[in-house]
Amino acid sequence: MNGPQDLGGQMGFGPVNPEKDEPYFHAAWEKRALGLTLAAGAIGHWNIDESRHARESLHPADYYSSSYYEIWTKALEILLKRHGFVTDAELKDAHSLGKGTEPKRTLKAENVASVLAKGGPCDRPVEVAPRFQVGDHVKTRNFNPETHTRLPRYARGKMGIVEAMRGGFVLPDSNAHGEGENPQYVYTVVFKADEIWGEGADPTLTVSIDAWESYLELA
């Protein structure tokens, strides 16, 4: 979706302002927000693509005025409600008011190390041969779905070159919406800056994205 998350090339946000010797967390609640997001994700009722889509579906004004842990927390509330684990009344009351969805599993403290060490690989076998080869000239598709996609707006309808084939991966565009993993090959596609930004582009700059096969056509 053309949501607030799709930031490449947007203007007006000001300087980066890196913080010197930045701490891992800026408040105690951020620690709990991180842990809650990961522990609730481990229940297994939604995937990372649905999480990302919940975050980018926040109203743009809300997204841009929230810190990242705030974005995570707001999206987590949405996911928990959507999947029947909590209700608005409970969030208002700050207590459980009864049983919700039965979780597939929960994350115990003693399993945290092994679960984090395992991660969530999302490479998958793809039965057919890759459609593109390294060196192919390709054009990214120009589409504007209202649903989740990982093709940024700045890289739509652009000519690039396939630099690498990375193997098969879960397709976020369907996985975010409960429509299956539909794995496809992912390619690193590199663009010259002037193809993307046109006049005044930095002549020394190239930009690459990692694109699922259905984002591309032969140029």
Added chain:
Amino acid sequence: MAARVRALETILTEKGLVDPKAIDAIVETYETKVGPRNGARVVAKAWVDPEFNAWLKRDATAAIGSLSYSGRQGEHMQAVFNTDETHNLVVCTLCSCYPWSVLGLPPVWYKSPPYRSRAVIDPRGVLAEFDLVLPEATSIRVWDSTAELRYLVIPLRPEGTDGWNEEQLAELVTRDSMIGTGLARVPEVA
């Protein structure tokens, strides 16, 4: 927001959906165990060990995994090597994708609109805000982490470090040098 997060934790704990001790363990992992020192060791080893360097180029996930750095947000790693001609810079314009297994949790600026919006269109302007000015002839390659590959920049080994061991070299490798918003530190002349 503190009250809102506390409420959420209370509700989920009362329902038996999360274990507060599991949250403690997650936080402790990223405060004390998984951080940019992991990546610094990868870079230092790549500088001194040509075989490891070649492995890192070929299969970064396996090479990094051989140092026991693996797992969440490091499942599919790709190492990109700076050269005299090309400087690499990593961003996630769409969210906050970052190689947790080698760099830990991302800094706030990495996840924020100014960096995410500008890294792909004005990387030199962004780098200047990190006090990094590259020669005009240096090419810049920006890697937008739009899929599940996580990128680790291997900075150039600083001059004047001949004969240094991995441990000494790792001290020169900053977090920012592995994102591309910095270079490895130059050793102070004794």
